[in-house]
Amino acid sequence: MRIDVVSIFPEYLAPLDVSLVGKARAKGLLDVRLHQLRDQAHDVHRTVDDTPYGGGPGMVMKPEPWAAALEAVAPPDGEGVPRLIVPTPSGRPFTQELAVELASEPWLLFAPARYEGIDRRVIEDAATRMRVDEVSIGDYVLAGGEVAVLVMVEAVARLLPGVLGNAESVRDDSFAPGAMANLLEGPVYTKPAEWRGREVPPVLLSGNHGAIARWRRDQALRRTAENRPDLLERLTSGDVDKHDRAA
Numbered sequence: 001m002r003i004d005v006v007s008i009f010p011e012y013l014a015p016l017d018v019s020l021v022g023k024a025r026a027k028g029l030l031d032v033r034l035h036q037l038r039d040q041a042h043d044v045h046r047t048v049d050d051t052p053y054g055g056g057p058g059m060v061m062k063p064e065p066w067a068a069a070l071e072a073v074a075p076p077d078g079e080g081v082p083r084l085i086v087p088t089p090s091g092r093p094f095t096q097e098l099a100v101e102l103a104s105e106p107w108l109l110f111a112p113a114r115y116e117g118i119d120r121r122v123i124e125d126a127a128t129r130m131r132v133d134e135v136s137i138g139d140y141v142l143a144g145g146e147v148a149v150l151v152m153v154e155a156v157a158r159l160l161p162g163v164l165g166n167a168e169s170v171r172d173d174s175f176a177p178g179a180m181a182n183l184l185e186g187p188v189y190t191k192p193a194e195w196r197g198r199e200v201p202p203v204l205l206s207g208n209h210g211a212i213a214r215w216r217r218d219q220a221l222r223r224t225a226e227n228r229p230d231l232l233e234r235l236t237s238g239d240v241d242k243h244d245r246a247a
């Protein structure tokens, strides 16, 4: 997979050089390219923003630098077309399901905005050439979209074949499609078996894999009911038998 990111703060994406994503890049599983938006602003101040038409607070990112940056990355007459992801608080929610969908794309192009956002015409123009998704990572105030790019790239990269050492853990993730869909992961434990007077739940030491699986699902249901009751509503009656609900 190729990932391009256009930003006025490409240094904000430095974490993509380390850990899971960094290792995937080193293995050649991921090709990440960062681009400075200001390189496409040719006035002396390399201006990328201006006041909003219609008035209002803040500044809006100008269309010309963004259009030039997107076309520099993906020339209209070039090979292949990326899927453009525009991180924005007014976008569709970023979910594990969307991460799985994006992980099947050969090329993603991220356009994180600062200020009040990007002139709408940039999105409309790009949509004539490529698929565009406006995506939000949640309902809170951030200074820009770069941190959302870090979130989405990590969530997608870990799903790529060969990136995670143990494919099992992808299956057992919270929110992963399948048995754990719409369930939060339960508590986890490691050695020592007793620590500051607290013991590991005996079932986890029993070697009884059926009992362990049942215990883990029960704990996942309990944690989901406690922290995300909204997710329980998504579980079909077939997913949660009467016993589970009563637990």
Ligand SMILES: Nc1ccc2ncsc2c1
Residues within 6 Å of the ligand: 087, 088, 089, 135, 136, 137, 138, 139, 140, 141, 142, 143, 144, 145, 148
């Ligand atoms: N403030 C804010 C909240 C969510 C979000 N998602 C992508 S960019 C962004 C910015």
